Amino acid sequence: MNQPLERLIEMFRSLPGVGLKSAQRYAYFIIKSSDEDAKEFAESIIMAKKQIKHCQECGGYTDKTVCPICLSRNSKLICVIAEPKDVSVMEKVRSFKGVYHVLNGTISPLENRGPNDIRLKELLQRINKHNTEEVIVATNPDVEGDATAMYIAKILKPLGVRVTRIAQGISMGTELEYADEITLSKAIESRIEI
Amino acid sequence: MNQPLERLIEMFRSLPGVGLKSAQRYAYFIIKSSDEDAKEFAESIIMAKKQIKHCQECGGYTDKTVCPICLSRNSKLICVIAEPKDVSVMEKVRSFKGVYHVLNGTISPLENRGPNDIRLKELLQRINKHNTEEVIVATNPDVEGDATAMYIAKILKPLGVRVTRIAQGISMGTELEYADEITLSKAIESRIEI
Numbered sequence: 251m252n253q254p255l256e257r258l259i260e261m262f263r264s265l266p267g268v269g270l271k272s273a274q275r276y277a278y279f280i281i282k283s284s285d286e287d288a289k290e291f292a293e294s295i296i297m298a299k300k301q302i303k304h305c306q307e308c309g310g311y312t313d314k315t316v317c318p319i320c321l322s323r324n325s326k327l328i329c330v331i332a333e334p335k336d337v338s339v340m341e342k343v344r345s346f347k348g349v350y351h352v353l354n355g356t357i358s359p360l361e362n363r364g365p366n367d368i369r370l371k372e373l374l375q376r377i378n379k380h381n382t383e384e385v386i387v388a389t390n391p392d393v394e395g396d397a398t399a400m401y402i403a404k405i406l407k408p409l410g411v412r413v414t415r416i417a418q419g420i421s422m423g424t425e426l427e428y429a430d431e432i433t434l435s436k437a438i439e440s441r442i443e444i
Numbered sequence: 445m446n447q448p449l450e451r452l453i454e455m456f457r458s459l460p461g462v463g464l465k466s467a468q469r470y471a472y473f474i475i476k477s478s479d480e481d482a483k484e485f486a487e488s489i490i491m492a493k494k495q496i497k498h499c500q501e502c503g504g505y506t507d508k509t510v511c512p513i514c515l516s517r518n519s520k521l522i523c524v525i526a527e528p529k530d531v532s533v534m535e536k537v538r539s540f541k542g543v544y545h546v547l548n549g550t551i552s553p554l555e556n557r558g559p560n561d562i563r564l565k566e567l568l569q570r571i572n573k574h575n576t577e578e579v580i581v582a583t584n585p586d587v588e589g590d591a592t593a594m595y596i597a598k599i600l601k602p603l604g605v606r607v608t609r610i611a612q613g614i615s616m617g618t619e620l621e622y623a624d625e626i627t628l629s630k631a632i633e634s635r636i637e638i
Contacts, residue, residue, distance in 0.1 A: 254488070254507050261488045266470070271621075274532065275459075276462075279459055280489055289490065294452045312446050313448050
C-alpha cells in the first residue's frame with residue numbers, strides 16, 4: 251500500500267470507536283471526494299482547533315470570550331457538568347434555562363484527581379458573584395460522578411446554596427452522552443436534595 | 445452552539461455511515477487533542493488528496509506513477525476489480541501473485557454506464573502488451589458485477605485469454621469490501637470458467 255493513504259487511515263483509526271474497516275471507508279471517501287471538499291474538511295479541523303477555546307465563565311467550548319449561554323441566561327441556576335461536551339448533551343433538554351459550569355473532570359482518587367484539580371474554585375467564585383440559588387450536579391452516574399456531587403454538596407450547603415443532583419431515569423453505569431432527551435428531562439424534573 | 449464546532453461535526457457527518465452522535469464524539473476528540481495531532485490530521489487529509497493518484501497501469505491508488513504491485517508482479521494473471529479500494533481488499537489474500545486492473549465502475553444500464561465508460565480499453569491494451577494468460581473477474585457478486593464479468597468474457601475469449609470469475613464463498617448481495625479473508629481465498633480457489 252502507499253504511504254499517504256496508510257497515514258490517513260491511521261489518523262481516522264485514532265478517532266474513538268473507529269476500527270480498521272471504518273477508517274478505510276472514511277479514507278477512501280476522502281480520496282474520492284473533490285479537492286475542495288477535502289480542503290474544507292482539513293480546514294474545519296484546523297479552524298475548530300484554532301478558534302474553539304474555553305468560555306471564561308463556564309469553561310465550555312466557544313469561539314467567543316464568554317459563550318452565548320453565559321451571556322444570555324440566568325446564573326441563579328447553575329448546572330455542573332464534568333466535560334465541555336456535556337453542554338450540548340444537556341442542551342437537548344430545552345426546558346433548562348440556567349447556565350452551565352464545566353468541572354473539567356471529576357474527583358477521582360484512583361487517577362489522583364482531587365478537588366483542587368477540577369474547576370471548583372471557579373464554581374465558588376461564580377456562585378458568590380451571581381448569588382446563585384441552586385446548583386444542579388449533572389456528573390455521570392458512576393462512583394466518581396457521585397463522589398464529586400457529594401463533595402460539591404458538602405462545600406456549598408454551608409453557603410445556603412441549594413444543591414441538587416439529577417437522578418431518576420439515568421441508569422447506573424451508562425454515560426451521560428448516550429442518554430436520550432426524555433431520560434434527561436425526567437432526571438432534571440426529579441432531582442433530589444443531597 | 446458555536447460555529448467552528450458545528451462545522452467540524454458537519455464534516456464528520458458527511459463521512460459514510462457516520463451519524464450525529466459519532467460525529468460529535470470525533471469532533472470533541474479533535475478539540476481535546478493537541479495542536480500537533482489536529483494539525484497532523486488535517487495535513488494527512490491534504491497530503492493524501494494531493495499525493496494519491498491513479499496508477500498508470502492498473503488504475504489503483506498510489507503515490508507513484510506506477511504502483512509497486514504493477515512494477516513487481518506477474519502481468520500474465522490480471523484480477524479485474526471495480527474500485528481502487530478493492531485492491532486492498534483483495535490483497536488480504538496473500539496467495540494471489542498477479543496484478544490488478546481497476547475498472548472504475550461496472551456496466552450499469554440503470555445508471556447509463558456502458559462498456560466505454562469503464563476502463564475496458566486499458567484492460568485490452570494491457571493484455572496485448574503483456575500476453576496475459578488469465579483474467580480473474582472479481583467484481584461484486586450482484587447484477588452489475590455479473591453483467592460486467594459476462595461482457596469481459598465475451599470480448600476476451602476470442603483473443604484466447606482464459607476468463608474466470610471468483611465464485612464460491614461470496615454470497616449474492618454482500619459487498620466485496622466486507623468479505624473475510626477465508627471467503628475471498630475460497631472464492632479465488634474455486635473460480636469457474638465463464
